[in-house]
Each structure stands twice: as structure tokens, then as C-alpha cells.
Amino acid sequence: MTTVYVSIDMEGVAGVATLQQVWRGSDDYPLSRLLMTGEANAAVAGAFDGGATSVVVNDSHGDMANLLAEDLDPRAELLIGTPKPWSMMQGFGSDADVALFVAYHARAGTEAAVLDHTYSGRLLYDVRVNGESWTEAELNAAVAGSYGVPVGLVTGDDKACAQAAERIKGIRSVVVKQAFGRGVARSVHPSAAREAIRIGAAEAVAAATRGELEPFVPDAPFALEADLVNTSATDLCAMVPGVERIGARTVRFDTDDFLAAFRCLLTWTYVGASEAPRYAGT
Numbered sequence: 001m002t003t004v005y006v007s008i009d010m011e012g013v014a015g016v017a018t019l020q021q022v023w024r025g026s027d028d029y030p031l032s033r034l035l036m037t038g039e040a041n042a043a044v045a046g047a048f049d050g051g052a053t054s055v056v057v058n059d060s061h062g063d064m065a066n067l068l069a070e071d072l073d074p075r076a077e078l079l080i081g082t083p084k085p086w087s088m089m090q091g092f093g094s095d096a097d098v099a100l101f102v103a104y105h106a107r108a109g110t111e112a113a114v115l116d117h118t119y120s121g122r123l124l125y126d127v128r129v130n131g132e133s134w135t136e137a138e139l140n141a142a143v144a145g146s147y148g149v150p151v152g153l154v155t156g157d158d159k160a161c162a163q164a165a166e167r168i169k170g171i172r173s174v175v176v177k178q179a180f181g182r183g184v185a186r187s188v189h190p191s192a193a194r195e196a197i198r199i200g201a202a203e204a205v206a207a208a209t210r211g212e213l214e215p216f217v218p219d220a221p222f223a224l225e226a227d228l229v230n231t232s233a234t235d236l237c238a239m240v241p242g243v244e245r246i247g248a249r250t251v252r253f254d255t256d257d258f259l260a261a262f263r264c265l266l267t268w269t270y271v272g273a274s275e276a277p278r279y280a281g282t
Helices: 029-049 136-146 158-167 190-209 231-237 258-275
Strands: 003-008 054-059 076-079 098-104 124-129 151-157 172-181 184-187 222-228 243-247 250-255
Touching (some): 003 029, 098 190, 124 136, 136 151, 136 258, 158 172, 231 250, 250 258
Antiparallel strands (some): 124 222, 172 184
16 A cells, blocks of 8 residues: 655646736636646656555645646545645645655745745745755655655756755656746646656655655754744744744744644744735735
8 A cells, every 4th residue: 555645836837937827816827727737637647657556635835725626636635725734734644655746846035946935925035944944845845754754756947846856865856847037937838747747756656665765854953943024924923832033023943843843834824924915916
């Protein structure tokens, strides 16, 4: 029995480059939902090709209700909706054998990366673990590692894939577009991206089945820091128990338990959201 967990975002989908494409309510959003669902299906198909016996897909973008359930591969189960207490890793646990991260993006502040941010583009300017900036892929991989589960695949633009490979050893990557700016990319055709994702997912699952992948388990203790968009949001995030305000717009949480750090980060995103500015049109 091989259980595969797929966490899929939207910014890293082939053919997606602009903020308008990933906003609910924009003219471009319905097509992005179709493209995202297509890449989810490619990962599911590849997972089964690689030996999976069950696949769970977690819709991990925005309000987390983007994937078209009727169009999703019927062999997969879908985690959809918001708020998810564990966000992009909702429902994850030690029952999974490998995780696949599809359509991910680079961390906040990455030059020439499509729609770069870390968990909340409106709220968080930077997220650091022990003084080093981390991506969503690294944060989520450390959650998986807390359960002893490896991450086998990341897909997205060239910057997202390169950053994931810096710390997550042995991870396979599928670059579906070259980023030239926050809203500029040269993308392969969606059909080509889907085929590459299918192959990458199959290879990752097969490698996990053979025991060739290692979980990402960073060394404790963990000093989690975040730079926030304004002082009002920082006022609220600093109210979270155990959090220290170390600057006008910076908060910190110290722990030996990475899952506790991750819960704290997600709490900051929910608590501080009310004071984060809205994008025009949202």
C-alpha cells in the first residue's frame, strides 16, 4: 500500500504569470482553475503510474476551493475548503508515504520569480527559520518530515524549483516556466507541463516505494521569525501566546517542536489578515 499526498497551489501552474489569473472573480480565474485541475490530474496519474494505491489532493491556493471536483481524476480524494487549520498541509499525517508539491512558487522577495510570497503575500514580507528565509515548500516539507515522510517532487517556475532543491535533498523538480519578473514568465504549453508532471510524479512515487527518499528533518531548536506588512498587523500577531515582538514589524516564536512553529505561523496569517491591505479588485 502506497499513499500519496498532493499539495497543489496555483501560482506555479504553466501558463499562469499575473495576479489577475489567480484571483477569484477575475475574468482570467476560471481558466486558471481548469489549468490547475489539469496539473492535479497529471500528478495523480503519475502517482498511480509509480505505484500509488491511494492519492489525496489538497487544494492549497487562496481560499482553497479552486479545483474542479467533477473534473478531478476519480481515483483521487479531494481536500477542499477554508479555513483549514493546517492550510497547505491539511489532513497530512504519518499514513502518507510521500508528498508531492505541485504548482508551487518562490519565497517572498525572490527577484524575477512569478508571484513570489510566503504563505500570505498581503501580510508577510519574510519568514525565517533560525535566521534563514524559507519557502512554502521548505516549511511544508518540514511538516512532512515531522511525520517521517519525504517530499518527492516540486513543480513550478525555475526559481521555486531551485529554492526547494537547496534544502530538500533528493527532491525531483519539474520546471514548467522560466520566470522573468513577478508577473512575467516564458511557459511551456499546458499539455507539455502535464506530461512532465506525470512523469516526475511517477518517478518520485516509485523512488519513495523503493525507500530512496529521505524526509526533510531540520535540527531543533527553531526560532521562527516573520516580518509583517505593518505595525497594526504586528500588534495582533504579537498577542499570540509565546510570541515575542522583536521589532516594529517583526515577531518571533521559539520552540523545539517544528509543528508548533508551523501552527504559530498559520495563526499569524489568520490573526493578522484583518490588518493586511487588500489587493485592488478583491
